[in-house]
Amino acid sequence: MSELGWLTQPAVFAWVALAFGLCVGSFLNVVIHRLPRMMERGWREECAEIAGTPLPEQGRYNLFVPRSACPSCGRGIRAIENVPVLSWLALRGKCAGCGTRISMRYPAVELLAGLGTGWAAWHFGLGLAFAGAALFLWCAIALAFIDQATGYLPDDITLPLMWAGLLLNLGGTYVSLGEAVTGAAAGYLSLWSIYWAFKLATGKEGMGYGDFKMHAAVGAFVGWKMLPLVILVSAGVGLLFGVAQMVAARGGWDGNFRFHFGPYIAIAGVVALFWGAPILRWYLPGA
Numbered sequence: 001m002s003e004l005g006w007l008t009q010p011a012v013f014a015w016v017a018l019a020f021g022l023c024v025g026s027f028l029n030v031v032i033h034r035l036p037r038m039m040e041r042g043w044r045e046e047c048a049e050i051a052g053t054p055l056p057e058q059g060r061y062n063l064f065v066p067r068s069a070c071p072s073c074g075r076g077i078r079a080i081e082n083v084p085v086l087s088w089l090a091l092r093g094k095c096a097g098c099g100t101r102i103s104m105r106y107p108a109v110e111l112l113a114g115l116g117t118g119w120a121a122w123h124f125g126l127g128l129a130f131a132g133a134a135l136f137l138w139c140a141i142a143l144a145f146i147d148q149a150t151g152y153l154p155d156d157i158t159l160p161l162m163w164a165g166l167l168l169n170l171g172g173t174y175v176s177l178g179e180a181v182t183g184a185a186a187g188y189l190s191l192w193s194i195y196w197a198f199k200l201a202t203g204k205e206g207m208g209y210g211d212f213k214m215h216a217a218v219g220a221f222v223g224w225k226m227l228p229l230v231i232l233v234s235a236g237v238g239l240l241f242g243v244a245q246m247v248a249a250r251g252g253w254d255g256n257f258r259f260h261f262g263p264y265i266a267i268a269g270v271v272a273l274f275w276g277a278p279i280l281r282w283y284l285p286g287a
């Protein structure tokens with residue numbers, strides 16, 4: 001520990017974590033862009049296999065292959081153009097090859113991951129609670145942006161995140177193991193029941209199974225006592241954004257509006273993990 005002593009200085013640790021978080025954000029951008037495409041590719045291959053009409057051989061496509069390139073002109077992105085946030089600013093949000101706009105999403109994800117990780121370091125200090133909170137933040141960011149763009153909440157993220165929450169709470173990092181296990185089950189079942197009540201009442205599907213799994217992961221981290229807060233915050237923030245979107249679109253409710261719940265579960269999960277305990281003491285005195 002002695003040679004890492006400087007890291008235990010809270011301010012130093014927070015800055016190191018911020019820089020590291022920016023780089024993780026850069027990787028999250030790859031995950032957000034590629035994971036849905038990898039899933040769709042996998043489904044197509046499975047369908048073709050079942051139908052007995054194999055697809056023509058395609059190049060490898062995963063999180064690491066091929067190298068990142070501009071989707072418009074195919075220009076490979078050099079290391080110097082891949083520095084979080086700064087590259088986007090230096091390029092003024094345009095591809096250096098063809099001048100096509102690069103989405104604001106890229107620097108936004110990097111900034112969120114960087115500031116979030118820095119904040120987690122400041123809030124929890126060096127230790128397991130910080131590592132778990134950083135992991136939770138990164139997964140929450142990836143899930144929120146993937147859901148917003150595609151409507152998917154990949155099992156490849158939600159399920160490992162739930163296991164991570166349970167394992168972290170083996171030693172009671174955030175809550176007792178009992179609260180975590182109950183939290184995961186209750187997290188899943190609460191949204192599952194809302195889904196079925198809504199479906200039986202209206203014949204429509206308001207959510208997807210990915211939402212239940214993501215909520216289970218949140219429950220595994222923060223425990224069952226926090227779930228009313230998570231549902232309340234996610235519904236409140238969702239309502240706010242939903243109304244804002246409807247006002248902006250001036251279209252009103254068209255009946256086919258697909259509500260993406262993932263981003264709001266992500267926000268509520270982060271609120272519960274970071275500030276849940278004081279809020280809980282306020283609405284459940286004696287808990």
Ligand SMILES: [Zn+2]
Pocket residue numbers: 070071072073074075095096097098099100
């Ligand atoms: Zn380009």
